[in-house]
Amino acid sequence: MANPVLSSLHVYPVKAVQGHAPDEASVEPWGLAGDRRWMLVDHTAKMITQRQQARLALVHAALLPDGAVRLSAPGQHPLTVPVPAASARTPVQVWRDEVKAVAADEGAAAWLGAFLGIDVRLVHMPDPEVSRPVDARYAREGETVSFADGYPLLLTSLSSLDALNALISRGDHPEEGPLPMNRFRPNLVVTDTPAWAEDGWTRIAIGEVAFRVAKPCGRCAVTTTDQSTAVRGKEPLRTLARHRRIDGRLVFGQNLVPEATGTLRIGDPLTVLD
DSSP states (O other), X not given: OOOOEEEEEOBOSBTTSBOBOOSEEEEETTEETTTTOEEEEOTTSBEEOTXXXXXXXXXXXXXXXXXXXXXXXXXXXXXXEOOOOTTSOEEEEETTEEEEEEEOOHHHHHHHHHHHTSOOEEEEOSOHHHHOBOOTTTOOTTOBOOSSSSSSEEEEEHHHHHHHHHHHHTSSOGGGOSOOGGGGOOSEEEESSOTTGGGGOXXXXXXXXXXXXXXXXXXXXXXXXXXXXXXXXXXXXHHHHHHOEETTEEEEEEEEEESSOEEEETTOBEEEOO
């Protein structure tokens, strides 16, 4: 097997919607630059994701140089949403965390509400360095995260996806496979590693940046959602439940916390440090 390398990078400017795959990306203490700094919330200020609204899979967000996002979706005219002034902040809820965020203009709320058919607001996190700590059970002092589910970055491997798809092909719903990697919404995808090798990593380096491997990523119904149609199925959760149940969670991928800042580029070598 060849030496392991970074095969793709993925940035999701708005939590739960489609993002983009740059050739390089800056690593900040709370994740890739621009990743999940925007989020949808309902009328009670709680986060909205594909768990509640599968149609979010059909929305695309392009990150602009100034941090603004350009939204597009089937049947909708594209909309550019500027970064709101950080003067008036409002509390929003991400899982159990209360985070101070800034609401985007009403045009964004109307655009997203028209597409989803619900009342919704788009909010922006101006300062991840102070807003939201990483889960204290797995964090070190001072580690923070954006609107991502719990950790700054998510890593997956192509060999593990191949192994999972092989299991799906022998399961109850082989017609649902093979699944593409976008079901798992990773930030970093690596190749040329043995299947499931990431289970044994505790520290790695990719190019010039070192990362701590915080914990395996427990998967949810979002992985059953076709990211091109928003239709839900049974896989991969059915197969993960049979073959990848670890500490009560259905696991695919590893959550990472950067130990330093730097730049990642496709083709960067991966080194297992511990």
